[in-house]
Amino acid sequence: MQNTIYQKIWSQRVILNLIFLLLLAAPLFLSDFRLNLLGKFLAFAILAIGLDLLWGYTGVLSLGHGIFFGLGAYCMAMYLKLEATGGGLPDFMAWSGMSELPLIWIPFQYPIVAIILGILLPAIIAFMLGYLTFRNRISGVYFTILSQALVLVVVTLFVGSQNLTGGSSGLTNFNTFFGFSVNSATTQTAFYIITVIVLGLVFFLSRKLVKGRFGKILVGIRDGENRMRFLGYSPSAYKTFIYTLSAAIAGLAGMLFVLQVGIISPTMIGIIPSIEMVLWVALGGRGTLIGPVIGAVLVNAAKTGFSESYPDIWTYFLGLLFVLVVVFLPKGITGLFEKWNDRRKKQDVSSSVEVEKSYS
Amino acid sequence: MSQAVLKLKKVIVDFSGFKAINQLDFTVKPNSVHFVIGPNGAGKTTLLDVVCGKTKATNGEIKLQGTTEISKLSEDQIVHQGISRKFQAPSIFQNLSVIDNLEIAMKQKKKLFSMITAKWTNEQKKKVSEMLELVGLKEVQDQSAGSLAHGQKQWLEIAMVLMQEPDIVLLDEPIAGMSKKERNKTGELITKIAKDRAVLIVEHDMDFVKEYADIVSVMHEGQLLFEGSMEEVQNDPTVREVYLGRKVEEHVVS
Ligand SMILES: Nc1ncnc2c1ncn2[C@@H]1O[C@H](COP(=O)(O)OP(=O)(O)O)[C@@H](O)[C@H]1O
Ligand SMILES: [Mg+2]
Numbered sequence: 001m002q003n004t005i006y007q008k009i010w011s012q013r014v015i016l017n018l019i020f021l022l023l024l025a026a027p028l029f030l031s032d033f034r035l036n037l038l039g040k041f042l043a044f045a046i047l048a049i050g051l052d053l054l055w056g057y058t059g060v061l062s063l064g065h066g067i068f069f070g071l072g073a074y075c076m077a078m079y080l081k082l083e084a085t086g087g088g089l090p091d092f093m094a095w096s097g098m099s100e101l102p103l104i105w106i107p108f109q110y111p112i113v114a115i116i117l118g119i120l121l122p123a124i125i126a127f128m129l130g131y132l133t134f135r136n137r138i139s140g141v142y143f144t145i146l147s148q149a150l151v152l153v154v155v156t157l158f159v160g161s162q163n164l165t166g167g168s169s170g171l172t173n174f175n176t177f178f179g180f181s182v183n184s185a186t187t188q189t190a191f192y193i194i195t196v197i198v199l200g201l202v203f204f205l206s207r208k209l210v211k212g213r214f215g216k217i218l219v220g221i222r223d224g225e226n227r228m229r230f231l232g233y234s235p236s237a238y239k240t241f242i243y244t245l246s247a248a249i250a251g252l253a254g255m256l257f258v259l260q261v262g263i264i265s266p267t268m269i270g271i272i273p274s275i276e277m278v279l280w281v282a283l284g285g286r287g288t289l290i291g292p293v294i295g296a297v298l299v300n301a302a303k304t305g306f307s308e309s310y311p312d313i314w315t316y317f318l319g320l321l322f323v324l325v326v327v328f329l330p331k332g333i334t335g336l337f338e339k340w341n342d343r344r345k346k347q348d349v350s351s352s353v354e355v356e357k358s359y360s
Numbered sequence: 361m362s363q364a365v366l367k368l369k370k371v372i373v374d375f376s377g378f379k380a381i382n383q384l385d386f387t388v389k390p391n392s393v394h395f396v397i398g399p400n401g402a403g404k405t406t407l408l409d410v411v412c413g414k415t416k417a418t419n420g421e422i423k424l425q426g427t428t429e430i431s432k433l434s435e436d437q438i439v440h441q442g443i444s445r446k447f448q449a450p451s452i453f454q455n456l457s458v459i460d461n462l463e464i465a466m467k468q469k470k471k472l473f474s475m476i477t478a479k480w481t482n483e484q485k486k487k488v489s490e491m492l493e494l495v496g497l498k499e500v501q502d503q504s505a506g507s508l509a510h511g512q513k514q515w516l517e518i519a520m521v522l523m524q525e526p527d528i529v530l531l532d533e534p535i536a537g538m539s540k541k542e543r544n545k546t547g548e549l550i551t552k553i554a555k556d557r558a559v560l561i562v563e564h565d566m567d568f569v570k571e572y573a574d575i576v577s578v579m580h581e582g583q584l585l586f587e588g589s590m591e592e593v594q595n596d597p598t599v600r601e602v603y604l605g606r607k608v609e610e611h612v613v614s
């Protein structure tokens with residue numbers, strides 16, 4: 001019994017390490033174009049891990065993670081934009097008749113500040129919203145509705161403040177990052193490698209968190225929040241923490257996204273993307289960490305494939321996929337693996353019994 | 361010995377006009393198996409609810425160990441004051457293993473940041489192992505709690521309550537749905553755990569109450585009707601009238 005558990009963990013670890021090495025080696029065998037796409041998918045995968053901590057483990061469904069992703073992306077984009085104009089006024093500001101840099105743009109001249117804010121800003125907003133709602137025991141579908149309301153508010157704000165955010169066309173046309181040309185293949189490969197490393201770190205730390213006692217408490221909150229209170233826990237503190245953490249991870253993902261995609265606009269962070277993010281987690285298998293990574297990569301690969309040939313039907317396909325997953329694959333792709341593994345284990349047990357018999 | 365561990369004074373629980381508990385004075389003594397009986401709707405479950413913080417008292421005071429006022433504390437704070445509750449329906453964590461259930465239940469610092477770095481200590485391992493032994497779940501410790509039989513689930517929850525090392529244990533109909541054998545085992549367990557703490561139990565089964573009670577309180581319409589040994593309770597005319605008598609009649613009719 002003990003042995004098979006060790007074996008299982010060991011083999012999981014080996015597989016995870018192999019995947020990580022394979023991803024690191026991808027620049028050797030993928031074209032620049034494909035590598036760039038994969039980098040984008042992996043940025044999404046980072047976000048999916050955070051969303052899984054929140055939804056899969058703690059049972060809090062947020063349909064508003066696009067906003068946290070967006071805040072990270074915009075922080076990075078603002079820095080890139082200022083780099084591109086050489087400290088001058090970005091073009092869209094000049095067009096809307098401004099003559100000097102608005103106050104909130106000033107910190108973003110410094111890349112380090114931009115990076116810190118790209119993580120901190122989503123975290124602070126999530127903390128405030130989480131603290132207020134969870135402490136007042138607003139949960140379940142009410143929280144989910146609030147998270148959607150947040151998306152509406154922020155997107156409306158971003159579209160409306162044309163002179164500060166570039167409005168509905170967003171921010172694009174970047175040149176350099178720390179002085180390196182963002183359009184060169186070498187820089188893009190470096191961005192890709194950084195993304196893989198960040199993904200590895202986020203995955204590793206999240207795994208450490210959920211494999212320990214902490215993870216069991218999260219599952220306890222997911223499955224019986226009230227019961228946890230009578231065991232002496234304050235679920236609201238845990239939920240606020242995980243919500244904040246997942247928002248910070250989403251911000252991080254947004255920054256890596258914008259570096260590799262070169263544009264961020266309100267449509268990329270709104271309601272539909274926020275729902276898509278949940279779908280990645282659902283399809284991959286929530287509560288597994290690796291599932292959401294697989295889900296994010298697969299769904300986005302499919303989306304890219306589809307959009308190249310039939311751009312119009314993607315949204316329908318997405319809806320259909322969601323229904324199919326909910327009905328036929330409630331545990332996602334990793335659920336399939338588990339089933340297959342269980343079956344194999346049963347066969348192992350029966351065959352070992354037979355072996356014993358034949359020796360006795 | 362005679363110092364009360366728990367004392368309710370003039371407690372009222374008002375559900376928008378209906379007083380489920382009405383000016384109740386109630387005392388629990390240490391190291392006693394204390395049963396609460398009474399007809400349906402008498403307010404027995406509400407009594408447990410108000411003690412563990414699930415329901416807030418509209419009025420009155422609830423004192424622990426003669427000093428700590430707990431009626432304004434939140435549920436988790438009350439747990440840390442030494443009161444643990446087992447609910448009527450087994451509420452264990454089905455997706456966690458038996459041992460995981462005990463791991464998160466056991467007495468420890470339960471604040472967010474102490475939990476991030478929490479590790480098993482040797483003492484904790486020993487306590488959990490002893491508890492598994494006590495409730496007879498050692499063999500199934502690695503199974504998921506959802507796969508246990510009904511009686512085992514009840515014991516797992518009792519074990520989770522005990523792992524919190526409370527001074528007062530609240531049990532709501534712990535033997536409901538148990539076989540005769542399981543009832544006896546639960547009764548023995550209750551006697552055993554009451555050696556170090558007070559156990560307050562709501563129960564319908566009179567044979568069970570008779571066998572294990574030190575003290576029996578009879579509740580009626582949110583108030584305490586009578587208190588004493590099971591024998592005294594059975595011989596009291598008012599109790600017979602409002603409760604036992606009615607029950608006898610019901611039996612005769614059915
Ligand atoms: N949350 C509530 N809201 C309104 N009435 C309640 C609530 N909980 C219990 N009651 C009422 O209070 C009375 C006492 O209930 P309870 O304590 O559950 O009785 P029992 O002695 O059968 O356990 C019942 O009449 C019940 O309908
Ligand atoms: Mg009841």
